[in-house]
Amino acid sequence: MLESAKKHLRIYQKFFLMYFKTILVYKTDFLLGVVNQVFSFVSSLALIALIFTQIDYINGWSFYELVIVYGIGRMVIYGFHLFCFNIVFLGEAYIINGKLDRLFLRPLNILFQVFASRVNFHNLSDILASTIMVLYASYQIQVSVITLPNILYLLMAIPSAIMVVAAVILVFATMGFWIGPTKSLVNLFWKFRRFGRFPYGIYSLPLRVFFVTAMPIMFVSFFPASFILNRPEWVEYQALTLFIGPLLFLLAYRFWLYGLSKYSSTGS
Amino acid sequence: MTLIKAENLSKNFRIYQRGDGIKGYLKSFIKREYEEVEAVQDLDLEIEEGEMIGYIGSNGAGKSTTVKMLTGILEPSSGKIEVNGRNPHKQRKKNAMDIGVVFGQKTQLWWDLPVRESFKLLKEIYEVNKEDYEERIDEFDEVLQLSDFWDQPVRKLSLGQKMRCELAAAFLHHPKIVYLDEPTIGLDVAVKERIRDFIKKMNRQENITVMLTTHDIGDIEDLCERVVVLDKGKKIYDGQLDSLVNRFTSRRLIMDIRNGEKFDLEMDGINEVERKDGHVEIVFDREIISASDLMREILSQYDVLDFQIKEPNIESVVKKVYNEGLED
Amino acid sequence: MNLRKYFGFSRVSFRESAVYRVDVLTSLISSGLFLVLYYFVWSAIASAGELNSSLGEIMIYFVIGQVVTNTVFVNVEKFVGERIRRGTIVNELKRPIGLFSQAYFDQLGSIVFNFVSKSLPIALLGFYIVDFALPSLYNLIIFSLSLFLGFNLVFLFSFSTSMLIFWTKVEWSVRGTRNHIQKILSGTLFPLFLLPDYLKPFFNLLPFQAMVDGPIRIFMGLGLEQSVMVLLNQIVWCLIFLVVSRLSWRKAKNKLTVQGG
Numbered sequence: 001m002l003e004s005a006k007k008h009l010r011i012y013q014k015f016f017l018m019y020f021k022t023i024l025v026y027k028t029d030f031l032l033g034v035v036n037q038v039f040s041f042v043s044s045l046a047l048i049a050l051i052f053t054q055i056d057y058i059n060g061w062s063f064y065e066l067v068i069v070y071g072i073g074r075m076v077i078y079g080f081h082l083f084c085f086n087i088v089f090l091g092e093a094y095i096i097n098g099k100l101d102r103l104f105l106r107p108l109n110i111l112f113q114v115f116a117s118r119v120n121f122h123n124l125s126d127i128l129a130s131t132i133m134v135l136y137a138s139y140q141i142q143v144s145v146i147t148l149p150n151i152l153y154l155l156m157a158i159p160s161a162i163m164v165v166a167a168v169i170l171v172f173a174t175m176g177f178w179i180g181p182t183k184s185l186v187n188l189f190w191k192f193r194r195f196g197r198f199p200y201g202i203y204s205l206p207l208r209v210f211f212v213t214a215m216p217i218m219f220v221s222f223f224p225a226s227f228i229l230n231r232p233e234w235v236e237y238q239a240l241t242l243f244i245g246p247l248l249f250l251l252a253y254r255f256w257l258y259g260l261s262k263y264s265s266t267g268s
Numbered sequence: 269m270t271l272i273k274a275e276n277l278s279k280n281f282r283i284y285q286r287g288d289g290i291k292g293y294l295k296s297f298i299k300r301e302y303e304e305v306e307a308v309q310d311l312d313l314e315i316e317e318g319e320m321i322g323y324i325g326s327n328g329a330g331k332s333t334t335v336k337m338l339t340g341i342l343e344p345s346s347g348k349i350e351v352n353g354r355n356p357h358k359q360r361k362k363n364a365m366d367i368g369v370v371f372g373q374k375t376q377l378w379w380d381l382p383v384r385e386s387f388k389l390l391k392e393i394y395e396v397n398k399e400d401y402e403e404r405i406d407e408f409d410e411v412l413q414l415s416d417f418w419d420q421p422v423r424k425l426s427l428g429q430k431m432r433c434e435l436a437a438a439f440l441h442h443p444k445i446v447y448l449d450e451p452t453i454g455l456d457v458a459v460k461e462r463i464r465d466f467i468k469k470m471n472r473q474e475n476i477t478v479m480l481t482t483h484d485i486g487d488i489e490d491l492c493e494r495v496v497v498l499d500k501g502k503k504i505y506d507g508q509l510d511s512l513v514n515r516f517t518s519r520r521l522i523m524d525i526r527n528g529e530k531f532d533l534e535m536d537g538i539n540e541v542e543r544k545d546g547h548v549e550i551v552f553d554r555e556i557i558s559a560s561d562l563m564r565e566i567l568s569q570y571d572v573l574d575f576q577i578k579e580p581n582i583e584s585v586v587k588k589v590y591n592e593g594l595e596d
Numbered sequence: 597m598n599l600r601k602y603f604g605f606s607r608v609s610f611r612e613s614a615v616y617r618v619d620v621l622t623s624l625i626s627s628g629l630f631l632v633l634y635y636f637v638w639s640a641i642a643s644a645g646e647l648n649s650s651l652g653e654i655m656i657y658f659v660i661g662q663v664v665t666n667t668v669f670v671n672v673e674k675f676v677g678e679r680i681r682r683g684t685i686v687n688e689l690k691r692p693i694g695l696f697s698q699a700y701f702d703q704l705g706s707i708v709f710n711f712v713s714k715s716l717p718i719a720l721l722g723f724y725i726v727d728f729a730l731p732s733l734y735n736l737i738i739f740s741l742s743l744f745l746g747f748n749l750v751f752l753f754s755f756s757t758s759m760l761i762f763w764t765k766v767e768w769s770v771r772g773t774r775n776h777i778q779k780i781l782s783g784t785l786f787p788l789f790l791l792p793d794y795l796k797p798f799f800n801l802l803p804f805q806a807m808v809d810g811p812i813r814i815f816m817g818l819g820l821e822q823s824v825m826v827l828l829n830q831i832v833w834c835l836i837f838l839v840v841s842r843l844s845w846r847k848a849k850n851k852l853t854v855q856g857g
Contacts, residue, residue: 004361011392018385032769039773043780050786051637053795055644058637102374104341106393107364117378184622191629198633202640207632264343264357266282 008109012116019119033122041129044070048197059199064137065229068145070197071134072154073221076161077193078123078130084166086118087111090173091182100263111170111256143230150228153242157224160245164219167248170256177259189215196221200234212237219244271445271477272315272338277347279308279333279501307333309501311347317444320471320478322488322509325498331481334498335447338479339369352444365394368438372450375430376437377422383433384418387440394441401440408436411466428459435463439470445477446470452484464490513585519559520578521550526571535565601693602701609705613713620713627662627718634658649790652726653816657787659722660812665784666714668746668807670703672754673774677767689849696845699755707747731815738823742811745830750778750807752837759844762851783809803833 023030048070052063061069094100094114103110138145168189176182196217200208211218219241227238282302308330315321325331336342337349340356340363349356356363369376377386391401409415412432417425425433431451438446448467452460468491470476480492488495488509495512497505505512518539524547525531531541531548537557542549552562559577566572613619635655642651676699679685688695723730731739757774761767779785781804788799788809799805810826818826 007395011389014389014392018381018389021385022380028764029766032764032766036769036772036776039776043776043785046780047785050780050791050795051641053792054790055641055646057644058640098374101336101341102371102376104360105339105364105367105369105376107361108393109361184618188622188625188629191626194630195633198637199640202636204636207636261343264341265345 008112011108012112015116016119020121023121030122030125034125037123037126037129041074041126041133044197045133059201061199062141064140065225066197066199067137068134068141068229069199069221069225071130071137072158072225073193073196074130075127075134076158076165076220078126079158079162080165080169081120082123082127083119083162084115084169085120086114087166087169087173088186090114090170091176091186095173095176095263096181110260111253141229145228153227153238154224157227157238157241160242161220161224163245163249164216167245167252168216170249170252174252174256174259177263192217193220200226216244216248269317270314271317271352272313272479273348273350274311274313274334274338275348277308277311277313277334277337277349278306278345279330279337279342280345281305281307306501308337308344311498311501311503313496313503313506315477315479317477318471318475319494320467320480320492322492322495323479323481323498324483324488324495328500329498330501331498332449333501335449335479335481339367339447340364365441366444368441368443368446370431370434370438370446370448370451372453375422375434377430377433379423380421382419382421383414383425386422386433387437390437390440396441404440405436408439408466411469412436412462428455431455431459431463435466439466439476442474443476445479447479447481449481450483451480452482452487460484460486467491518551519554521552521559521562522576522578523548523550523566523572524574525566526573531570533566533569535562537562602697605693605698605701606705606708609702610709611705613706613709623666623710623714624717627666627714631655631658631662631722647790649787652728654787654790655726656722656728656816657783657789657812659718659726659728660815661784661808663715663719663722664743664746664808664811665782666718667707667711667743668750668811669775669778670707670747670750670754671771672699672703672751672758673761673767673771675699675702676755676758677761677771680761680765680767685852689852696755696841699758700751703747703751711743729817731817734820735814735817735823738827739811739815742814742823742827742830745827745834746807746811748834749803749830749837752834752841753803753807756837756841756844759841759848762848778804778807781805782807783812789813803837806830806833 045067048063048066051058056062058066094103100110103113106113135146169186172182172185172189175185192211192215195203195207195211200211200218200222203211208218218237223234223237223241226234227241281304283305311330311334313334323331323334333342337344338351338356340360343357351363352366354363377383378389381389387405390396396404405414412435414432414436417429422430422433435451438448446467451467452463455463464487467478471478478491480487482488493509494507495505495509496503497512528543528546528548531543533541533550535557537553538550539553540549540551542551550562552559563575638651638654641647642654647654676685676695679688679695685695688698691698722728754774757770758767760770764770781799781802783805788796788805791799806826806829810830814823814826
């Protein structure tokens, strides 16, 4: 068991390094990605800025505070894209096109192979830019945001949030075993992200419940941000953020294993 | 030693009918109609260590399903499989360490990485130690000439180059069994030969068992003594290749006859008469009439300028098997 | 000028779009989500009491915005990019019907389909939920004209940017960048009538407001004189990008013939 884990870790390291080298090869792609990210970044910030030309606070949240919410959300999403990009393609590329079979033939965990087979270093620039944005916005706020407890919290909350996203996408991908291409569902999930950029409090109760359970995007940006911005109203959720990632991912993984066993018994 | 043993192996599939349009799509969530297909029925198969067998049959006969069960991808619906003492599905990872697989079009290498890096990764995954690895690569390079494109990304390789890499990758870790599915498809003659030589070398040198699924007659002729023929999920032949060929008793007699258009002969045993390219071609059954008797009859009635008797080649045999199955 | 040949492309693309029914569903859901989100956000903004406008007006703007964008926002990058990727772009040079015309009529087919399958349902649903006043008949006619001009403008702009694909080789970055810029500057994400005065000139000098904001205003009851101004504005931008697209296509053709695929 331990030997196997060590082996997987070693192999992941090798993959990681190898994909890092590929950035140097695909320079144009990398730059194009950066350009696209810059515009996406700028246009979202522009939107928040435009909204704040109308008022100074939404539901008690200021411009820079919402920038921090946005920034943390971006760090999580692009962190997800960095490590877990391939599970977005699980439906089409693997299950439908039969690439999945190949993974059975290697002496490694199947889902692990999907993760490891793509490390999207393109997204490093985005994560960096988002971090700078959060730092800058924190500096603009009078209350000190960059404190040791906050940093420690984020170091746990962000990976957990990444796992939340991975869990949701994995569930959608696994559904592909039964209902075919689920790319549109995944795209729909990305659309829900936008809701997480605005204060939890503006939404009606049913929506709030929805965004904490079925589509747990509030854990992706809002709750972690609310912790470092000293908002005690959501303290239970802030604590939950630390555990919900691993928990949801474990459940999603179970579902994935079930899907795999069905694949083996009924074929594609 | 029997390396692969399959007993009463069966595999059934449920093919779900997917509804059309939005209504059908939604309806499919409630109730789904399906068709039950028996891809493999009651298969008994035993393969000894060091054998190279050809596994042939028409498309849809159940070949890839069998291979998928033997390699642990699919779980059998019923029956027993033992590969190298293990159940390949339940002990997937352990079994994977001892096998190599080439799946025709689906590559086992990483698309964006150079070949060199793909092999390095495989070395780690299959736990090949450093010296052994380097020896192996050198050995492979001799026969397959991998150094020509060692630094190129896999996606830039030609089909022939990719296939050479796939084979090297399959044999890299001294597997006990290698499953080859269409390894020479689409390749030119020179590359095919090189690949076949490589496979033979591996089999001889290390006693690696090879199970070959292919439509290429040359492959079968060159590599396999034993063939197993599958038709509609059932094994219909398991034995020597020569015997299979001899089963086919029809022969072809090609003649150049003066005034050939007037050729009109009917005899017991003649199945077909064709006029092609100025020749007259007669397909006859040598169990009913011998070639010499037929010739004598024709010579007595016609002015034969030239003639040739064609044995059935494996191509036609295999073609027949693929197109019609084997009628007993 | 055998028009039937050209409209053949439209028919094909219409039928193609009709096959992807799930795509229609997801577009509708996506627009729906967008409107739900903005309802909550703008309700929160409006509750602060400092808005120059009513929540109702803002929501109508967004609903009509979705109606417009579902028809008008086309992606020529996909059309061009596919052909570049597959290498068939070289064939386009030999054909009697140029790439430009092919792309245009192809997109025309898509927007007709999109109008019927996406914009109309959104309009009807929006009308029912948000409760806006139906525009007068003449406003509707001018709106339709403006919608068509908006499509032409987006098409020409998108075609021009698509030429970059000859250099970038991949289409997603061009399309993504263009979409981000378009969405924020056209009035899709933020009602342009709420812009503070110091920003209005900047937005008005750009072509994007002519794509979405213009048609929205016409629908919401603009007077004759101002409607005509909107149409003229759209026509002027169309002409500008017609020139730009022809020039950039020529440049791209040069690259193709000089450097190969």
